[in-house]
Amino acid sequence: MASGLILDPRTLLRTAPLITSTCTLWYSLDQDFFLNTFLHPEHRTRSNEILPSYFGVFFGPGVVRVLGLLALTLTGGGYNILTQRKSGLGSSASLSWYTAGTLLAASHLLFVPAVAPKIQAVVEDTSQGLSTKDLEGWLTIHRLRTWTVDLASWACFAVAISIVE
Numbered sequence: 001m002a003s004g005l006i007l008d009p010r011t012l013l014r015t016a017p018l019i020t021s022t023c024t025l026w027y028s029l030d031q032d033f034f035l036n037t038f039l040h041p042e043h044r045t046r047s048n049e050i051l052p053s054y055f056g057v058f059f060g061p062g063v064v065r066v067l068g069l070l071a072l073t074l075t076g077g078g079y080n081i082l083t084q085r086k087s088g089l090g091s092s093a094s095l096s097w098y099t100a101g102t103l104l105a106a107s108h109l110l111f112v113p114a115v116a117p118k119i120q121a122v123v124e125d126t127s128q129g130l131s132t133k134d135l136e137g138w139l140t141i142h143r144l145r146t147w148t149v150d151l152a153s154w155a156c157f158a159v160a161i162s163i164v165e
Helices: 009-039 044-086 095-122 131-162
Strands: none
Touching: 009 044, 009 095, 009 131, 044 095, 044 131, 095 131
């Protein structure tokens, strides 16, 4: 098959979850960096004024990006789990890493009940001019999620593709 000489589709499918989880992790770290700027003491007063509007514009496309990357990660991880089971490699070393990475990526959604009220509070300015407090609450949960499930998922996929079978 000539196409395998240039790009082996199986290699692409094996690495896909690592690529998409890398994008998720990078986006998460970028969010932390850029949104933390609003909390700087020099900007805090103006941030309280602009955050509700900013979040209203920023968060919709951000959710689409996160869910899109998550769907691709879960699809890629699921594909690798299924193909290894079907091919008789069900006890292979990489199978457990793909499974763990996929489950960790899915657990990103477990944080939604904790962050949704914080996001809604910023967008609706329920704290009446103190949106930076709500943003601090969101960033705390966001960081916990980033450094636990997002990083761990990425690490599992990195190990999975490094195992030669």
